[in-house]
Amino acid sequence: xxxxxTESARPAIQGRGRAAAxxxxxxxxxxxxxxxxxxxxxxxxxxxxxTPGESLTVRTPPAQVALEFSEGVLLSDDSIRVLGPDGxxxxxxxxxxxAGSRTAAVSLRSGLKNGTYTVAWKAVSADSHPVxxxxxxxxxxxxxxxxxxxxxxxxxxxxGTLYGIGRYISYAAFALLVGVxxxxxxCWPRGALLRPMQRLVAGAWAAMAAATLxxxxxRGPYANGGSLGDALDLGGIRDALDTRPGAALLSRxxxxxxxxxxxxxxxxxxxxxxxxxxxxxxxxxxxxGGVVVAGGLASTWAMVEHASVGIQTNISMPLDVLHLLAMAxxxxxxxxxxxxxxxxxxIEREAVQRFSRIGFISVVTLVAxxxxxxxxxxxxxxxxxxxxxxxxxxxKIGLVxxxxxxxxxxxxxxxxxxxxxxxxxxxxxxxxxxxxxxGKGKAxxxxxxxxxxDSNGERAGQLARQEAALAKTEAKKARDADRExxxxxxxxxxxxxxxxxxxxxxxxxxSTQPGRAATEQTTAGTVTAxxxxxxxxxxSLPFNTGGTKGKGDAEVTLxxxxxxxxxxxxxxxDPDGNAENVPEVQVSFxxxxxxxxxxxxxxxxxxxxxxASTNVQLPIRGTWxxxxxxxxxxxxxxxxxxxxxxx
Amino acid sequence: MRRRRALAAGASLLALxxxxxxxxxxxxxxxxxxxxxxxxxxxxxxxxxxxxxTVTNTGGTDATLTSVTSGFAASITMHSTTDGRMRTAVSxxxxxxxxxxxxxxxxxxxxxxxxxxxxxxEKVSLKxxxxxxxxxxxxxxxxxxxxxxxx
Numbered sequence: 001x002x003x004x005x006t007e008s009a010r011p012a013i014q015g016r017g018r019a020a021a022x023x024x025x026x027x028x029x030x031x032x033x034x035x036x037x038x039x040x041x042x043x044x045x046x047x048x049x050x051t052p053g054e055s056l057t058v059r060t061p062p063a064q065v066a067l068e069f070s071e072g073v074l075l076s077d078d079s080i081r082v083l084g085p086d087g088x089x090x091x092x093x094x095x096x097x098x099a100g101s102r103t104a105a106v107s108l109r110s111g112l113k114n115g116t117y118t119v120a121w122k123a124v125s126a127d128s129h130p131v132x133x134x135x136x137x138x139x140x141x142x143x144x145x146x147x148x149x150x151x152x153x154x155x156x157x158x159x160g161t162l163y164g165i166g167r168y169i170s171y172a173a174f175a176l177l178v179g180v181x182x183x184x185x186x187c188w189p190r191g192a193l194l195r196p197m198q199r200l201v202a203g204a205w206a207a208m209a210a211a212t213l214x215x216x217x218x219r220g221p222y223a224n225g226g227s228l229g230d231a232l233d234l235g236g237i238r239d240a241l242d243t244r245p246g247a248a249l250l251s252r253x254x255x256x257x258x259x260x261x262x263x264x265x266x267x268x269x270x271x272x273x274x275x276x277x278x279x280x281x282x283x284x285x286x287x288x289g290g291v292v293v294a295g296g297l298a299s300t301w302a303m304v305e306h307a308s309v310g311i312q313t314n315i316s317m318p319l320d321v322l323h324l325l326a327m328a329x330x331x332x333x334x335x336x337x338x339x340x341x342x343x344x345x346x347i348e349r350e351a352v353q354r355f356s357r358i359g360f361i362s363v364v365t366l367v368a369x370x371x372x373x374x375x376x377x378x379x380x381x382x383x384x385x386x387x388x389x390x391x392x393x394x395x396k397i398g399l400v401x402x403x404x405x406x407x408x409x410x411x412x413x414x415x416x417x418x419x420x421x422x423x424x425x426x427x428x429x430x431x432x433x434x435x436x437x438x439g440k441g442k443a444x445x446x447x448x449x450x451x452x453x454d455s456n457g458e459r460a461g462q463l464a465r466q467e468a469a470l471a472k473t474e475a476k477k478a479r480d481a482d483r484e485x486x487x488x489x490x491x492x493x494x495x496x497x498x499x500x501x502x503x504x505x506x507x508x509x510x511s512t513q514p515g516r517a518a519t520e521q522t523t524a525g526t527v528t529a530x531x532x533x534x535x536x537x538x539x540s541l542p543f544n545t546g547g548t549k550g551k552g553d554a555e556v557t558l559x560x561x562x563x564x565x566x567x568x569x570x571x572x573x574d575p576d577g578n579a580e581n582v583p584e585v586q587v588s589f590x591x592x593x594x595x596x597x598x599x600x601x602x603x604x605x606x607x608x609x610x611x612a613s614t615n616v617q618l619p620i621r622g623t624w625x626x627x628x629x630x631x632x633x634x635x636x637x638x639x640x641x642x643x644x645x646x647x
Numbered sequence: 648m649r650r651r652r653a654l655a656a657g658a659s660l661l662a663l664x665x666x667x668x669x670x671x672x673x674x675x676x677x678x679x680x681x682x683x684x685x686x687x688x689x690x691x692x693x694x695x696x697x698x699x700x701t702v703t704n705t706g707g708t709d710a711t712l713t714s715v716t717s718g719f720a721a722s723i724t725m726h727s728t729t730d731g732r733m734r735t736a737v738s739x740x741x742x743x744x745x746x747x748x749x750x751x752x753x754x755x756x757x758x759x760x761x762x763x764x765x766x767x768x769e770k771v772s773l774k775x776x777x778x779x780x781x782x783x784x785x786x787x788x789x790x791x792x793x794x795x796x797x798x
Contacts, residue, residue: 614695
């Protein structure tokens with residue numbers, strides 16, 4: 001049916017469709033790039049045994065290399081890489097797990113020559129912590145090895161990809177849910193009566209609930225290296241719930257249930273209430289409840305992600321919650337504003353200005369907490385450029401700067417904004433809402449109605465659709481006639497588009513370990529350390545865990561700092577130089593350039609403040625990053641890193 | 648040729664006591680060595696432990712601690728620590744009229760690959776080998792983890 005209304009409505013829909021398609025394509029590419037590259041690798045599963053044994057010499061070339069772990073591990077295609085003396089890969093790829101995924105093996109090519117072979121491995125253990133390491137073995141006799149590990153391929157299996165997408169959707173839906181709710185509650189209460197806004201919030205809630213459920217189901221196969229089919233394994237889900245990430249996901253679900261009540265009240269009794277006193281009372285309850293639910297939801301991330309480990313967790317976790325909330329208020333609010341502008345919902349100038357103020361506060365909060373978290377995660381300028389995490393963070397910072405520039409543009413438009421020219425009466429928007437609800441409800445809706453059916457309902461539906469189309473067209477005309485609103489709409493659209501990308505980068509960041517690069521370093525393999533007489537390495541690492549008696553120095557000696565067996569001593573001293581007793585000290589080594597490690601060192605507590613290991617195996621020469629973690633109380637701990645040259 | 652004269656160690660003395668000595672035919676009086684304050688903090692595992700003691704030289708000749716052995720550990724290394732730089736030491740000097748102090752955070756022994764985990768209250772026998780002096784065998788008490796002399 002070629003009504004003039006549908007005709008004229010089409011270009012707008014098509015235009016929006018194209019924009020959406022572009023955005024989706026962009027998002028898809030981004031997800032593929034950043035999530036694909038950032039396969040979380042390695043954990044608390046300990047490597048118990050290798051075949052062939054570490055540093056051992058075998059007479060005949062083995063058919064495979066096998067690793068036995070203390071618990072189940074998740075492997076990706078590049079989990080085990082075996083490199084010959086010439087640095088070329090000699091494994092056939094695709095390691096396979098057996099014996100309850102506790103044993104991982106990769107087949108080797110036949111006809112291997114004599115020499116020293118390097119095995120670099122990585123995996124994710126059941127507790128989601130990454131484990132990785134490297135060792136060498138010899139065929140026939142030991143030889144020089146010039147191992148330059150090949151570029152890491154993206155991968156991680158369909159489960160890993162889905163898990164990454166689920167995480168992204170959770171973030172985005174959280175931002176929408178909280179941001180649109182705040183927008184409607186604080187900036188634009190009248191908007192809560194409008195169906196498009198309600199749909200936005202309800203959709204966000206549903207998306208977040210679905211994503212959380214999916215993550216909960218995927219958690220098992222993701223952590224244990226199972227297939228997609230394992231997502232339906234109830235036992236696996238039960239096991240996942242016992243882990244901290246699983247518990248956090250469950251709390252998120254429960255908080256979402258509470259959030260549903262909040263949404264129902266906001267769109268129901270609150271939005272419809274006219275009496276200002278009653279509204280005021282409800283507003284208080286909603287405000288407090290909303291803050292609690294939103295804060296709780298945010299903390300389900302803060303308690304399991306980077307903020308919960310490393311230094312100053314007692315500061316970083318609350319700040320992370322703030323960061324997430326500010327992000328949600330800003331980005332979610334932007335989407336709400338964009339929706340209002342696109343649908344021509346005649347949003348008042350005052351509402352936009354109110355959001356502009358809230359947005360400004362959010363941005364300041366975001367930047368302040370973001371700068372703190374960056375310092376905390378990265379620690380040094382060198383790490384910012386030399387690690388994958390740092391590079392990804394640079395990308396994010398660049399995008400955020402762009403975002404803030406766009407926000408400034410939006411603010412200028414907002415300042416010039418006149419009062420809405422066409423006030424779409426509530427009655428019209430109700431018709432609009434009703435029509436779309438009906439249109440959705442009818443399966444046969446959208447067909448050429450003429451003569452098909454005489455039913456009154458059908459006719460009323462058509463009429464409503466026509467009216468809706470008419471209203472839409474008029475709203476669009478009105479909206480396009482308003483120069484300021486058009487300008488604001490464009491700048492907000494740009495903001496939202498950049499925000500979508502920022503969120504994707506952030507998702508990748510949260511699954512990237514500092515030092516484990518998603519980007520291959522161009523300097524890989526160009527180790528120019530001169531061969532000199534072995535000289536022990538002494539490193540003094542001042543630390544401050546933030547707690548009481550949390551300050552001190554970690555004096556680390558690595559002797560002789562060459563490939564092979566090293567002796568490592570850590571001496572923890574208080575600021576006065578006396579040996580200081582601390583509950584835990586951990587040391588690990590990572591050769592970022594060749595993607596080896598972190599190789600954890602099993603330290604033995606020798607005496608007060610004195611930790612040592614006589615068997616630190618560093619397989620290859622190069623500039624390794626040594627990470628020393630000192631825990632001074634149940635909650636206060638810090639990880640300091642330093643590069644050490646291994647000859 | 649040096650004549651050596653061993654001073655008997657007060658055999659039944661407490662752990663903190665020990666004896667040693669030697670002399671030479673030169674004009675100086677011989678090194679008079681005494682080991683005191685020896686202890687081993689109970690380690691967390693059986694793989695390694697630290698050891699401390701003080702050697703006092705009241706004689707007129709310098710002495711040098713060249714190694715420490717024990718049936719309880721597969722190997723014992725000596726470590727020097729100065730300004731946080733920990734080094735495997737080949738030997739330690741015990742100057743005439745001075746003393747050698749091995750203590751927490753400073754010079755110390757590392758006992759590797761212990762027979763088993765020593766427990767507080769037990770004693771481990773250490774044999775100190777010197778250049779220019781006879782070896783001294785010291786029964787060293789194992790102290791609870793975190794023990795610090797004088798605290």
